[in-house]
Amino acid sequence: MNSLAKTLTIRSSPHIAAVAGVDTIMFNVVMALMPVSLYAVYAFGLSALLVMVTAVLSCVLTEHLLCRVSGRATTIGDWSAVITGLLYGLTLPPSLPLWMVVAGGAIAIGLGKFLFGGLGGNPFNPALVGRAILQAAFPAAMTTWPVYEDRPFASLPTSTLTLPMTVPQYDGMTAPTPLSDWKFNQVAASTGDLFLGATAGSTGETCALLILIGGVYLAARNMMSWRIPVGVIGTVAIQSFVLNLWNPDKYAGPWFMVFSGGLMLGAVFMATDMVASPMTHLGGLVYGAIIGLLVVLIRVWGGMPEGVMYAILIGNALSPHIDSLIQPTVYGTAKGRKKELAKGGAK
């Protein structure tokens, strides 16, 4: 007997497992967001960089502090707070005052995630919770889009460093986003500009191409449900195609609708938040379709030019119900779920 004098470790099977853990998946999402983040800095300069870094730091620090205060081990190692921070930063206007960014970040983690028990518990996408509250609190600042004529790295817009509780002053010029230009002036941006990101908008929403590259990477590695973005984008495209056929002067065409505003970023990186979206394949498609439907409804008939954020939040709210209605049919049974529904869902 040469070895095995040592104690044998007893575990229940399986004795092997796939390697990718939650932290690996989350880290890969961060990596998939890198191209669009770097483009945001290239396009909008120093102020966008500051907004995004502040967003990430405020989210990570909030998570760490809340864990400390509640006596738990810190959970910043799982990368999920980084994703929330980065996604949140990507949805903000590049000239937003940094103190507002900090406030929204704290709200995103505190209200959107921690109150519901942290990772895995949040019913809504935390990044969008943070953004939604900022939108309500500071509507003007959240819809002011600066134009950088040249040298975006040489100076900061004065608004970026506005002191808390003061009204930000915007220097230079501001521009309408393609969506507001269409809504209020019926002017459509070129599809090429939209696809490559040469328009005004939130830091990370303008370049559809780079968002798609990140999305394809994640979907190929099975770290994202491709059915959700397909559901969202497909529904938006079909609806706007039909509306555009009906009245092209009033309703923009599918290319414009799909590549403008926050649709790409929302469909690929926001709606796909695993915690707040359905688990089944069919559920994902239905959920995506609902979001797509709402996006067009809000954009076309709502008071604001953009509706992705609210559409996704409503989709998040419906997600548990989609999950309870669309269950996989258990092997060898007629309809696994029918029995339970017949019981009236009592329990």
Place this chain on the structure above:
Amino acid sequence: MRHLLGTKTFAHGIHPPEFKADTKDLAIRQFDFASLLIVPLSQHLGKPAVPIVGEGAEVTRGQCIAQPDGFMSVAIHAPATGVIRKIARSPAINGKMMPAFFLEPFPASTQEMPGGNPCDAETASKDEIIAAIQQAGIVGLGGAAFPTHVKLKVPDDKQADLVIVNGAECEPYLTTDHRVMLEHADDIMRGIPYVMKATGAPRAIIAVEDNKRDAAEVMRKAILPGQPISVEVLPVKYPQGAEKMLITAILGRKVPSGGLPIDVGAVCINVGTTAQIGALLPSGQGLQDRVITVGGPGVQRKGNYRIPIGTPLRYILDKVGTEPNVSTVVMGGPMMGHAASSLDIPITKGSTGVIAMVDDQTDTMISRHEYPCIRCGHCVDACPLFLNPSQMGLLANVQRYDEMASDYHLMDCFECGCCTFVCPSHIPLVQKFRVAKSAIRKAKAAV
């Protein structure tokens, strides 16, 4: 859809690493007799066998030493010529103490096996074949150890239209069925007519996974012209070797929840079991050894060995040599096998493999940080039975076991472990389901 794509398989499932390359090309070798064999009286599902020889008795290899106790039980045969030292309790793989023969082989014996009452597939009746299989002590050698004769006895109100000879062998590391198909094609082909006759099924399909094309070729060549036997090569996927999955892959039929394969006209039998039937019945001998893969990174001389039933793990590992960093010894495959708590546990009829795992592997499994469920749905995608492991895991945490069974079909789960394998949060899902199932069984038994 499955037929349109031209590849027969079942839905969902996973693709774990195979780890089969180390042993698949190594021919089966006979293993030496240990100085003491521990032969449990219960190596099968059902009632333990009843000893018919006492302590001190001298027995011949292959001699029947315990008779079946009722229909749900099989005979046990002496794995070696020697003397029964005692009949006493000994640890089993599940941690329980089970009665067993302690058999000391005679070192000088030639270990020759005498024949018994031969059973001829041509002339024997259904019932004679079934009785002969029970007397030969044959159980499912794929791991479940369900008495084979019980499985082959088709109820009067049912009809078998197909025998599926299961050579899928989907567990990582294991290559016993692969080697048996390559080296014992004649035994398998002799065994299939017994099975077909006992069940009354008019045809048989040998199912082999795509990573064993050589075995499929050997099987195909062994079929005589005109025999209603064919070979089906299936894409590699775990847990394809599970009866329900195999039936769905080949026939497209689904075994009803709570039902048996015969409910959809199919009988599945492991290819190794079929080979034993073909080898033992014509000569009237009893099952006293089996082919086992001894492998894993902790084993020095890996291979497929024909090992006498009752050989203790310690003896096997000593003979093949182990690395110093062995930390877990798994009996069976790594997906569904049991970790041995002691090296005094013997090989039984249901043992398919002895896999020595090393520190690295064990450490990664144990030290993994468990995250909360992030509802990624990977487990829902993996479950071959279309259960909802995520939801059941949440219910298990609050011990709502009855709800798991009534609303989420917990009792259908056959514990393949796909959900735990894929879970990025490292939640021990299948382990929770085992606890829940045993709690439910206990509660039922108490009523």
